[in-house]
Amino acid sequence: MSLLVQKYGGTSVGSVERIEAVADRVSRFHGEGHDLVVVVSAMSGETNRLIALAKDIQDQPDPRELDVLVSTGEQVTIALLSMALKKRGIDARSYTGGQVRVLTDSAFNKARIQHIDVDRMQADLQARRVVVVAGFQGMDGQGNITTLGRGGSDTTGVALAAALKADECQIYTDVDGVYTTDPRMVPKATRLEKITFEEMLEMASQGSKVLQIRSVEFAGKYKVPLRVLSSFDEGPGTLITLDEEINSMEQPLVSGIAYNRDEAKITLVGVPDMPGVASKVLGPIGAANIEVDVIVQNVAANNTNDLTFTVHRNDLARAKAVLEANLDSIGAKQVLTADNIAKVSLVGVGMRSHAGVAATMFETLAKDNINIQMITTSEIKISVIIDERYLELAVRGLHTAFGLDKKSTSVAE
Numbered sequence: 026m027s028l029l030v031q032k033y034g035g036t037s038v039g040s041v042e043r044i045e046a047v048a049d050r051v052s053r054f055h056g057e058g059h060d061l062v063v064v065v066s067a068m069s070g071e072t073n074r075l076i077a078l079a080k081d082i083q084d085q086p087d088p089r090e091l092d093v094l095v096s097t098g099e100q101v102t103i104a105l106l107s108m109a110l111k112k113r114g115i116d117a118r119s120y121t122g123g124q125v126r127v128l129t130d131s132a133f134n135k136a137r138i139q140h141i142d143v144d145r146m147q148a149d150l151q152a153r154r155v156v157v158v159a160g161f162q163g164m165d166g167q168g169n170i171t172t173l174g175r176g177g178s179d180t181t182g183v184a185l186a187a188a189l190k191a192d193e194c195q196i197y198t199d200v201d202g203v204y205t206t207d208p209r210m211v212p213k214a215t216r217l218e219k220i221t222f223e224e225m226l227e228m229a230s231q232g233s234k235v236l237q238i239r240s241v242e243f244a245g246k247y248k249v250p251l252r253v254l255s256s257f258d259e260g261p262g263t264l265i266t267l268d269e270e271i272n273s274m275e276q277p278l279v280s281g282i283a284y285n286r287d288e289a290k291i292t293l294v295g296v297p298d299m300p301g302v303a304s305k306v307l308g309p310i311g312a313a314n315i316e317v318d319v320i321v322q323n324v325a326a327n328n329t330n331d332l333t334f335t336v337h338r339n340d341l342a343r344a345k346a347v348l349e350a351n352l353d354s355i356g357a358k359q360v361l362t363a364d365n366i367a368k369v370s371l372v373g374v375g376m377r378s379h380a381g382v383a384a385t386m387f388e389t390l391a392k393d394n395i396n397i398q399m400i401t402t403s404e405i406k407i408s409v410i411i412d413e414r415y416l417e418l419a420v421r422g423l424h425t426a427f428g429l430d431k432k433s434t435s436v437a438e
């Protein structure tokens with residue numbers, strides 16, 4: 026029998042009834058003889074509610090205290106699930122991240138897991154107990170509570186699976202697998218049987234939140250067999266797999282489309298055209314710990330350029346203030362900002378060996394009269410920045426153009 030780490034997301038534990046349903050599923054696997062470590066998220070909406078409470082007190086909540094606060098959401102669900110399992114006659118024990126020694130660095134709100142002590146969990150598993158662990162949280166070297174960033178329970182699940190050398194890490198969520206694009210935006214999206222780690226990493230980093238990016242990094246690094254499944258229906262879900270396991274003959278050009286509404290655009294107008302200027306602009310932005318995504322430079326008149334880049338929307342005001350404070354030393358004329366943009370990305374390892382993806386992408390957008398503001402590419406990805414108003418139109422059009430639409434729609438839907 027195998028050792029399984031199962032992670033249940035917020036919607037899957039969103040009410041007492043749903044927690045009971047998770048307990049039914051866990052007890053079924055336990056009854057079949059599997060050893061189980063179950064990671065849970067907070068009930069859906071709870072983490073947002075806690076963050077909003079903090080923001081009622083401080084605009085920028087103290088990061089350490091914010092982690093003490095938001096980690097409570099998961100403490101509720103581990104206890105409730107363990108009670109539901111005990112009611113079913115299963116010996117279960119709940120643990121916070123700190124209790125099972127998920128040790129992290131001290132970067133509050135976005136901590137990285139450094140080490141996990143598996144002894145306590147292994148002793149429970151030996152005794153046929155189900156181990157229930159709070160996702161999203163850990164503890165630093167000084168005993169402070171830390172959290173792993175939004176969506177971080179996925180990473181807890183994968184990290185525990187790696188540390189325990191589990192046979193599979195199963196991510197149970199409110200969709201029955203990874204789709205060609207967010208099925209909530211495109212009803213014609215298709216579930217993928219398999220996707221490579223590399224593509225999943227790119228999908229996650231381009232905004233597809235079905236898996237937290239760090240969980241995919243972890244799974245790739247430690248070769249954790251990872252599967253995304255529905256907590257409401259039965260089905261095989263989607264296996265995240267190593268590259269060579271997928272037959273390249275069957276590989277479509279584009280495997281998936283991701284989108285992101287979280288970015289904002291900053292244009293620095295009239296930047297002098299001389300060496301060192303880009304670093305004068307982006308240096309202070311980096312020093313303020315603001316991540317930059319897409320960068321484009323246009324040649325303007327009179328030996329000046331316009332430099333445009335994108336940052337997370339939450340960082341826009343800060344980035345603007347940093348640039349305005351440095352405007353004279355950069356020698357630029359003006360800072361313009363826009364937050365009504367969105368990024369659409371095509372992802373696929375098939376792009377490596379085929380030209381023409383970009384051309385088809387641009388043609389498709391042009392047909393719908395969608396203006397491309399910025400473009401960026403990597404070996405297996407092409408991203409464009411467009412006006413947010415056209416996001417759905419763009420994603421749907423591209424989904425059809427690259428042959429990703431579901432072949433037939435079943436009557437039941």
Ligand code: ADP
Pocket residue numbers: 033034035036037066176197198199200202203204205206207208209233234235236281
């Ligand atoms: P959980 O609370 O279980 O962690 P999330 O809301 O974090 O669930 O992630 C699941 C959601 O991810 C789905 O409801 C879906 O809307 C969204 N999603 C975005 N892109 C995709 C995709 N390519 N395939 C499947 N789901 C996706």
Ligand code: ASP
Pocket residue numbers: 034035066067072073098160161174175176177178179
């Ligand atoms: N509860 C946390 C969040 O909402 C972690 C998670 O759900 O994965 O971000």
Ligand code: MG
Pocket residue numbers: 034176179234235236237
């Ligand atoms: Mg999630």
